[in-house]
Amino acid sequence: MKTTKFILIFIVTFFVFTSCKQKEITDLKNQISELSKKNIELKDSISQLELKNLYAFHILGGLETTELKVNQESTVDFFFAYKDYIHKYDLYRITGDGENDRELIKENNELSEFQYTYTPKDKNDNHIRLVAVFDLDSIGIEIPANLKLPISD
Known part of the structure; x- marks a missing residue:
């Protein structure tokens, strides 16, 4: 029991x-x-x-001189709205009007500033168009930069 x-x-x-x-x-x-x-x-x-x-983000550009000269190479400084390390991005020069008309000029950049060397071919060649492409979770985020410059002979 x-x-x-x-x-x-x-x-x-x-x-x-x-x-x-x-x-x-x-x-x-x-x-x-x-x-x-x-x-x-x-x-x-x-x-x-x-x-x-x-x-x-905004991409800003600035010149060391007041104007550029035809057929004379100049350096244009570009930077994002704040100076720091940012997400990696690829930088392209826009070469035409189509979406894929671009040339890779910097890859995997992390700094918020960069330099671009530019040589105007004539007095009307006064427009620099760039685009920074960020990869955010497989989504391409494009930040454009358009800069018109004074050109003299």
């Missing part, structure tokens, strides 16, 4: 203990599921902030 009571108490205790553990396991699985959803939301929020930050 004592053995039967002991076995019965053991079985009841085992089921109570097992059911409590099962509830804890279920609760933990629910918490993991909720945290996974929140993690996805946070990643999306961070990506949105990075996207907004990239769209807020």
Whole structure:
């Protein structure tokens, strides 16, 4: 009889203990599921902030001289609105009117400033068009730079 009571108490205790553990396991699985959803939301929020930050960039250009001379090479300084390390980007010179009419001039640049060497061919060759292309989670974000320069003979 004592053995039967002991076995019965053991079985009841085992089921109570097992059911409590099962509830804890279920609760933990629910918490993991909720945290996974929140993690996805946070990643999306961070990506949105990075996207907004990239769209807020401006590329500015400046000359060391007041004007450029035809057939004389000059250096034009370009920089983003703030000086710091930024997302890696590729820099292209726009060579035509089509979307793919571009030439890669710098690859995987991380600095917010860069120099571009330019030699105007004639007095009307006064327009520099560049585009910086950032890769944000496999989305190409393009930031253009258009600079008209004074040219003399």
